[in-house]
Amino acid sequence: MEHSRPPCPPFLTAADAAKKVRLAEDAWNSRDPEKVALAYTPDSVWRNRINFLEGREKIIGFLKEKWEREQEYRLIKELWAFHEDRIAVRFVYEWHDDQQNWFRSYGNELWEFDAAGLMQWRVASINDMPIAESDRRFFWPQGRRPDDHPGLKEMGL
Template sequence: MTNEAPRSPLPPFTEETAREKVRLAEDGWNGRNPAKVALAYTPDSQWRNRAEFPKGRKEIEEFLTRKWNKEMDYRLIKELWAFTSNRIAVRYAYEYRDDSGHWFRAYGNENWEFDENGLMAHRHASINEKPISEEERLFHWPLGRRPDDHPGLSDLGL
């Protein structure tokens, strides 16, 4: 447990609050502000992300800074897969280009566990990516929050 202010929605999750939590996470990551995003995690949060295992907010912030410096024009969509009282599983896809102008789409699944204040204590991510052409891109909103009327993963057939 942390001594920080609660970060709604709080567990135990309902389908509605789990969907809200997923959208808030998507919005945060699309904002690409590592310091702000790191505040959604407990001070001692533990991650597994590909071959990296950040622990704590400082390492999470450093990880996200490296990530978004490398993955330009980053746009992400997350979708609720399942939930229990304090855990949420999501699937997601994101598109980005590298500094050579090559585009990629990454597909992944995440398992999240929250403390009673709604902060994420554990994040386990599995990710695959493939090169795509600029014509294959599906995420075309302006950088930042995905518009409410933009299709989600299931709507896009992803």
């Protein structure tokens, strides 16, 4: 039996849904594929850009490749909407490739959770925009975004 990952649906308040979003952001900023995958059901279904995945093992493999390619990854997620067992999120992250080319990636995600608070379905649409290193906006040390760092709306993103 899987452990629960509170907050669990139904999401009744924006605060509960926003907490779920922040926990996901924190996990992704850890860049630890095994840790991130524990937030998903064992048979979780993903569409990430043009990649279709099913199951934690595929998710772990995907994330390992992602973070080998997307270096110095820093992410901010923001709650867009929620209802019962679903959350919609918008996000922005910055990263560079192995040639030191910087990018800002903009996206939206749709999430659906089981009763234990594990994500069972994730759909992500993402666009990458090349940026100059001097145009970067995310400078906190690798890992969790500090609590006093502005969110996307405050940054005009």
